[in-house]
Amino acid sequence: MRHPHLDVRRAVRTALSGLPDGSAVLVACSGGADSLSLAAATAWVAARGGSRAGAVCVDHGLQPGSADQARSTAAALCGLGLDPVVTVHADASRGPDGPEGNARAVRYAALTAAAERTGAAAVLLGHTLDDQAETVLLGLARGSGPRSLSGMAARSGVFLRPLLGLRRSVVRAALPAGLEPWDDPHNEEFAYARARVRHRVLPVLEAELGPGVAEALARTAELARADADALDAQATAFFASDARDRSGVDHGESGVPDRRKPGPLHDRQSGGVPLAVTDLAALPRAVRWRVLRRAAIAAGSPPTDLTAAHVAAIDTLVTAWRGQDGIDLPGAIRATRAEGALHLTPRTGTAAGGQGEPPPPHP
Numbered sequence: 001m002r003h004p005h006l007d008v009r010r011a012v013r014t015a016l017s018g019l020p021d022g023s024a025v026l027v028a029c030s031g032g033a034d035s036l037s038l039a040a041a042t043a044w045v046a047a048r049g050g051s052r053a054g055a056v057c058v059d060h061g062l063q064p065g066s067a068d069q070a071r072s073t074a075a076a077l078c079g080l081g082l083d084p085v086v087t088v089h090a091d092a093s094r095g096p097d098g099p100e101g102n103a104r105a106v107r108y109a110a111l112t113a114a115a116e117r118t119g120a121a122a123v124l125l126g127h128t129l130d131d132q133a134e135t136v137l138l139g140l141a142r143g144s145g146p147r148s149l150s151g152m153a154a155r156s157g158v159f160l161r162p163l164l165g166l167r168r169s170v171v172r173a174a175l176p177a178g179l180e181p182w183d184d185p186h187n188e189e190f191a192y193a194r195a196r197v198r199h200r201v202l203p204v205l206e207a208e209l210g211p212g213v214a215e216a217l218a219r220t221a222e223l224a225r226a227d228a229d230a231l232d233a234q235a236t237a238f239f240a241s242d243a244r245d246r247s248g249v250d251h252g253e254s255g256v257p258d259r260r261k262p263g264p265l266h267d268r269q270s271g272g273v274p275l276a277v278t279d280l281a282a283l284p285r286a287v288r289w290r291v292l293r294r295a296a297i298a299a300g301s302p303p304t305d306l307t308a309a310h311v312a313a314i315d316t317l318v319t320a321w322r323g324q325d326g327i328d329l330p331g332a333i334r335a336t337r338a339e340g341a342l343h344l345t346p347r348t349g350t351a352a353g354g355q356g357e358p359p360p361p362h363p
């Protein structure tokens with residue numbers, strides 16, 4: 001780690017080079033060491049590259065003194081030459097996901113809104129390779145599949161994560177002298193699984209298995225992302241061909257569409273789209289489970305409540321059906337098998353989600 005500030009600046013320059021010329025960006029800065037280091041490097045790169053960089057701090061008001069802390073972070077960011085520096089208040093006291101999850105949801109919404117307001121092409125986040133490794137370990141411990149194990153993307157929507165390839169120690173060593181980072185007490189709280197992974201699990205793995213474990217876990221994330229993307233694309237292709245069938249278009253052996261011939265999956269249901277069991281059973285399990293999950297969500301099952309166990313249960317109707325009853329899913333959706341097809345429909349007498357709304361359209 002001879003010149004950490006050069007590593008961080010290079011990472012920022014690479015991320016910004018993917019944006020259209022003259023783009024403005026915002027650095028999302030909590031005041032913590034990682035995002036402050038990112039802010040300093042971005043200010044440096046923008047000043048030399050003739051681009052515009054501002055910053056945005058989100059004050060959740062969760063801790064006493066958070067407004068003062070946001071103010072002093074904003075002052076430090078102005079001192080770096082970032083312009084504009086926006087402070088946003090985002091209440092995280094309500095919501096379904098607990099304080100941490102709510103804060104994350106309102107933070108991402110506030111950051112997106114700040115980008116729209118200021119015309120920024122991207123919002124830069126300070127996640128590091130260590131954050132990625134922690135995410136993979138947490139996913140492994142939960143028994144996650146490749147989508148979860150793929151961790152955080154270097155780019156997703158308006159968000160860029162330029163530091164995903166750098167160790168946290170490098171990012172922190174690049175923090176210019178005189179900048180005082182704020183230590184989020186949650187990062188040290190062992191009540192949080194991520195803090196335990198950060199301070200207790202990863203250091204033990206590195207000590208026992210050798211250095212490079214964090215890098216290896218981050219590589220797993222990259223490989224898992226490629227696998228998950230490929231499987232998702234196959235699931236999308238299944239729906240596309242299935243929709244063609246349902247539209248009554250038969251491409252036949254000649255490849256010429258024959259619109260007179262009805263497809264095998266005419267939608268005879270109100271509120272649900274049947275999927276041919278033979279078509280589903282022919283898919284590899286990894287693709288089929290994705291198709292089933294998407295179909296259940298499209299029928300109205302809330303994605304946050306629909307677990308892998310629900311999807312596995314639906315799958316029994318496809319691959320291990322012995323005339324058994326249907327399966328109840330979250331959002332008052334019922335999966336049943338009839339006439340060689342799987343049906344995902346609102347439970348009789350109940351509306352999807354219990355809100356009297358029709359299920360959303362099929363993907």
Ligand SMILES: Nc1ncnc2c1ncn2[C@@H]1O[C@H](COP(=O)(O)OP(=O)(O)OP(=O)(O)O)[C@@H](O)[C@H]1O
Binds near residue numbers: 030060131
């Ligand atoms: N309150 C906030 N305001 C603006 N951006 C935030 C805020 N909290 C987090 N972020 C952004 O999300 C990134 C990840 O935050 P998280 O709290 O998960 O990690 P961290 O390791 O504590 O990062 P940091 O040391 O920068 O606070 C931060 O680096 C920052 O870019």
